[in-house]
Amino acid sequence: MTAARRGLGFGFWLSISWLIVISLAAIFAPWLPLKDPGENYIVAGARPPYGPSSTHWLGTDQDARDVFARTIFGARTSLVIGFGAISFGIILGGTLGVLSGYFRGWTDRIASIVMLILLSFPGLILAILITALLDRGLATIAITLGILGVAPVGRLARASTLVFAERDFVTAARAIGSSNRRIIVRELLPNVVIPMAALSLLGMAIAIVAEGGLAFLGLSVDEGVTWGKLILLGAGTRDLERAPWISFGPISMLFLTVLALNYAGDRLRDYFDVKDITL
């Protein structure tokens, strides 16, 4: 890639800035000068939903609750789910992949079978299945979506470990008597982590979107607001007709975030010239 030599580019830093802004807004939402997301701002003499105005930037929903404030508060749950999911996927998939790429043999065979089985479920079907069987708490949803990431992350980690395990610096480390544990942690992990960083951004986007899909099926977290649940709230035909802003506010926030994650992930991938990402 010729573009890779020119650095990460303006778009990459713009994406990262957006992600930082939205994360900070989500973290500090209770202390920001926002409207109360649970409060009903009913105006005497007019029936909600109210359109966007200077008091309600993105309008209000059917119960006269501020859409902008709710979208920021929704970011809290959505981002936690996205972040939790991909952390789980990276830790489990990464461990599985590095171990199977390093030790080969039976470890590799068993890990490959586990990944093959995971990959034969269509993604959302597996998520539906797990949420149906377990509860629908925040942690369960995040872990469920994390399981979807295990196989793709694992494959990438295994592929990069296979490449790096052949390199001279690993042979050298082994020659001076380093233990397997030391070789994996000190020599292999730092190299494998770079391609995984690119994948983790893309994976986080996928997890956030998957939560939205679950919300539309009625299977997302049972408490709190998420972007998926907020969009669903305004997606009925009658609400779309008279108050499209109820859905379109959270949609734009979700879209910008997914766009930023995808773009930053793609740029990182090109920058480090990672080839083996298949999602």
Added chain:
Amino acid sequence: MLSYVAQRLTLAVCLLLAVSALTFSGMNLLGDPLVNILGPIAADTKNPNSIALIEAAEAEYHLDKSLPERYVRWLGDLVRGDLGVQFSSTGEPPVSNIIKERAPRTAVLLVMAQSLAVLISIPWALLAASRARRPADRISTVTSFLLIALPNFALAVILKYLLAIKLGWFPITYTANDPFLSRIYQTFLPALTIALPAAAVYQRLLRTDLITTLQEDFILMARAKGVSKWKVLLRHALRPSFFSFITVFGINTGALIGGSLVVETIFRIPGLGTTIVEAIIRDDFPVVLAVVMIATSVFVLVNVLVDILYSFLDPRVKR
């Protein structure tokens, strides 16, 4: 060739067996079917009347057998096309009937979506590749990037708002009793929702491969012999550029199946998506199991077909 096909098919069968065993034991160990059949009576083990009811239900649904035995029984029925009984005390129809009624709607939606995606992506990729790195190509790259970042449920809401509500070009809801052709028309918008992001994914891949192919010597040769630019694209460049397209077509089917479940609920199509959601709410696990098995089988089989097709197109794969 034949041994390669046999090998791929064996692997597919093994995978499906593993998937079904996992799903079946998961549902049986974590859920309690007795509660679904009998309701609160199932918990009331002191009353002799309810004990009799529980034992009758256990015998009727084979719940008194061991887990492996029930799995083998279910698998045997499945092979013969019987997906088991629905768990309910009100005598609902067996699972096979529901599936027979609802699966075709999802199938029509998916086939339509994939066909639309292919029909949109091929001309799009040809156009982009023929103008590589010029303004038209840049616009197309940005468009596909934006489309890929738009989740299917958000796109569904946007398309429903623009094309159905504002412009009124398409009906908003699906009516199961309408004649076939009008149901196809009602399925168009949901299918387009699924197809657009898929088309963007396919277009990106095909464009990259086309650009690589267009740099080959045989293309230069054809151009030098005076073959027109579009003829070169269609006749010479397209076929050898199809490899990654075909692989991703298979892998993407999984995402489309998931997407179709979500899009179905938004456009109110009573297909497999709505079926599995209703079944989950009632903890009706034979239905959930049936839908999971169908979705997974389709996904695995499409990928086997893709692998086989691939080995036909590129004989080097056959090891």
